[in-house]
Amino acid sequence: MQLLDGKTTAAALKQEIAQEVQQMKEAGMKIPHLAAILVGNDGASETYVNSKERDCHEVGMQSTVLRFPDSITEAELLQKVTEINQNKDIDGLIVQMPLPKHINEQRIIEAIDPRKDVDGFHPLNVGRMVTGLPTYVSATPDGIMEILSRYNIETAGKHCVIIGRSNIVGRPMANLLSQKSTPGDCTVTICHSRTKDIKSYCLQADIIIAALGKPEFLTGDMVREGAIVIDVGITRIPANNKSGFKLAGDVKFDEVAPKCSHITPVPGGVGPMTRVSLLKNTLKAAKNLVYS
Amino acid sequence: MQLLDGKTTAAALKQEIAQEVQQMKEAGMKIPHLAAILVGNDGASETYVNSKERDCHEVGMQSTVLRFPDSITEAELLQKVTEINQNKDIDGLIVQMPLPKHINEQRIIEAIDPRKDVDGFHPLNVGRMVTGLPTYVSATPDGIMEILSRYNIETAGKHCVIIGRSNIVGRPMANLLSQKSTPGDCTVTICHSRTKDIKSYCLQADIIIAALGKPEFLTGDMVREGAIVIDVGITRIPANNKSGFKLAGDVKFDEVAPKCSHITPVPGGVGPMTRVSLLKNTLKAAKNLVYS
Numbered sequence: 328m329q330l331l332d333g334k335t336t337a338a339a340l341k342q343e344i345a346q347e348v349q350q351m352k353e354a355g356m357k358i359p360h361l362a363a364i365l366v367g368n369d370g371a372s373e374t375y376v377n378s379k380e381r382d383c384h385e386v387g388m389q390s391t392v393l394r395f396p397d398s399i400t401e402a403e404l405l406q407k408v409t410e411i412n413q414n415k416d417i418d419g420l421i422v423q424m425p426l427p428k429h430i431n432e433q434r435i436i437e438a439i440d441p442r443k444d445v446d447g448f449h450p451l452n453v454g455r456m457v458t459g460l461p462t463y464v465s466a467t468p469d470g471i472m473e474i475l476s477r478y479n480i481e482t483a484g485k486h487c488v489i490i491g492r493s494n495i496v497g498r499p500m501a502n503l504l505s506q507k508s509t510p511g512d513c514t515v516t517i518c519h520s521r522t523k524d525i526k527s528y529c530l531q532a533d534i535i536i537a538a539l540g541k542p543e544f545l546t547g548d549m550v551r552e553g554a555i556v557i558d559v560g561i562t563r564i565p566a567n568n569k570s571g572f573k574l575a576g577d578v579k580f581d582e583v584a585p586k587c588s589h590i591t592p593v594p595g596g597v598g599p600m601t602r603v604s605l606l607k608n609t610l611k612a613a614k615n616l617v618y619s
Numbered sequence: 620m621q622l623l624d625g626k627t628t629a630a631a632l633k634q635e636i637a638q639e640v641q642q643m644k645e646a647g648m649k650i651p652h653l654a655a656i657l658v659g660n661d662g663a664s665e666t667y668v669n670s671k672e673r674d675c676h677e678v679g680m681q682s683t684v685l686r687f688p689d690s691i692t693e694a695e696l697l698q699k700v701t702e703i704n705q706n707k708d709i710d711g712l713i714v715q716m717p718l719p720k721h722i723n724e725q726r727i728i729e730a731i732d733p734r735k736d737v738d739g740f741h742p743l744n745v746g747r748m749v750t751g752l753p754t755y756v757s758a759t760p761d762g763i764m765e766i767l768s769r770y771n772i773e774t775a776g777k778h779c780v781i782i783g784r785s786n787i788v789g790r791p792m793a794n795l796l797s798q799k800s801t802p803g804d805c806t807v808t809i810c811h812s813r814t815k816d817i818k819s820y821c822l823q824a825d826i827i828i829a830a831l832g833k834p835e836f837l838t839g840d841m842v843r844e845g846a847i848v849i850d851v852g853i854t855r856i857p858a859n860n861k862s863g864f865k866l867a868g869d870v871k872f873d874e875v876a877p878k879c880s881h882i883t884p885v886p887g888g889v890g891p892m893t894r895v896s897l898l899k900n901t902l903k904a905a906k907n908l909v910y911s
Contacts, residue, residue, distance in 0.1 A: 450752060454744065454749065457742075457745055457746065484814065494751070501793065514815070519804075521775055521805075
């Protein structure tokens with residue numbers, strides 16, 4: 328069994344991005360600039376935005392965080408998005424979700440200039456991904472594709488079972504892995520809450536992507552020998568340790584790992600890859616690699 | 620075994636659309652107007668555009684065909700698209716494919732105002748479909764969804780195996796049928812040229828959608844008792860009759876039909892539904908039902 332080490336892989340990728348930014352700087356080019364909009368005082372959102380800002384600085388990119396109170400109206404927020412769309416100094420824009428209930432999140436997402444949509448949530452970028460055009464792939468699917476690629480996992484002709492059909496993980500993974508591409512060319516089955524007997528599908532899988540958000544859902548009896556397992560879940564569960572909790576994936580690691588040829592741990596698997604994908608996309612935006 | 624009769628179903632749907640157009644007319648509203656661009660003298664393209672025009676007239680819609688010679692440049696064609704985008708009298712625009720080789724088809728598709736893209740090929744509309752937003756679903760997938768719906772086929776929790784991953788049939792069907800919707804909520808497996816042992820997947824399917832374009836590919840031994848089979852293929856093959864050919868689907872009908880609970884014939888199944896979907900989308904465009 329080989330661990331798919333997201334932490335080390337992400338660090339290597341980050342190093343490559345830092346080098347590329349350094350080269351841009353030396354060539355006298357503008358360095359990539361990511362703007363993040365943060366509304367309100369949600370603790371988790373604060374943490375996410377701070378770590379994104381820190382990541383930018385670590386690779387030499389510029390970052391700007393625009394903070395607004397919970398009381399901002401949708402119209403005002405749309406106006407801010409428009410201003411950033413027009414600001415030539417900013418290459419990428421993310422709006423940290425969730426937004427206050429009086430703001431329509433979808434409307435905000437669609438207001439972002441697709442060329443700056445480094446989260447890859449704009450339907451235009453989703454459509455480009457689905458039809459195989461250059462695009463910004465959103466962070467988690469991009470991180471998974473990257474780790475499969477860096478570990479040279481053979482995917483062509485393999486049966487990949489995806490558990491979860493969310494717009495941010497399951498659905499894009501199904502579309503990406505069924506493309507005529509590398510990684511890709513998988514026969515893909517997409518399972519979800521309405522699937523009968525998920526176990527029977529998992530037992531047929533060469534590759535399982537668990538992205539349903541139920542801690543330790545995938546147990547040893549659901550996986551065949553030699554499978555490749557990608558664990559996208561990350562949930563806090565109670566534990567007998569100092570902090571009183573631990574982070575659990577969607578996979579019961581102790582049972583599943585011994586049967587696998589490759590598996591991502593939680594933490595240290597998909598998570599770190601996800602963070603680097605935002606940097607990758609910001610670099611792509613700065614270099615006009617998607618919309619040229 | 621029940622035939623899913625696309626011809627009769629399409630006729631009923633067309634009748635409903637005609638009534639709606641009539642009501643619009645009586646209410647003093649502008650009647651829906653479809654524009655089609657036809658480049659060159661390809662016989663098949665001529666036939667398609669003519670039948671689309673005839674369909675429009677049959678339901679009381681207005682239609683305009685803009686014909687251009689093969690020699691039109693990409694820039695000129697883009698200019699024509701822009702003019703139609705700006706023409707408030709026109710609700711829907713289709714550009715008949717294929718285009719001459721010196722014209723980038725994708726660039727033309729992306730130039731169409733998504734609000735008028737009644738073929739549903741613009742990546743923005745594809746992305747909206749994939750994420751579950753209101754959109755124009757392209758003709759074949761929309762026709763299949765409509766026939767499943769009109770025959771009250773229960774799809775929730777069913778295993779649907781799709782053979783073919785094209786952007787115009789297989790891929791949208793996988794995205795639509797895996798949505799939390801009716802029809803939908805299927806566990807979906809998408810098979811294609813790189814799939815090993817397609818038969819083993821088909822034998823597990825409650826619903827099979829054959830959309831690979833290989834005449835009579837799906838044989839009796841690949842289908843289990845009680846399956847629902849949707850045949851999207853339509854290919855001319857040689858035959859011992861007056862014309863010297865017949866139309867064959869991707870399904871070996873004589874073998875498969877006796878095992879099915881429901882099956883679409885070829886011709887007279889998916890084909891006629893497909894034609895009506897364009898009218899449905901043009902009506903949606905005229906009523907601003909997608910982008911409001």
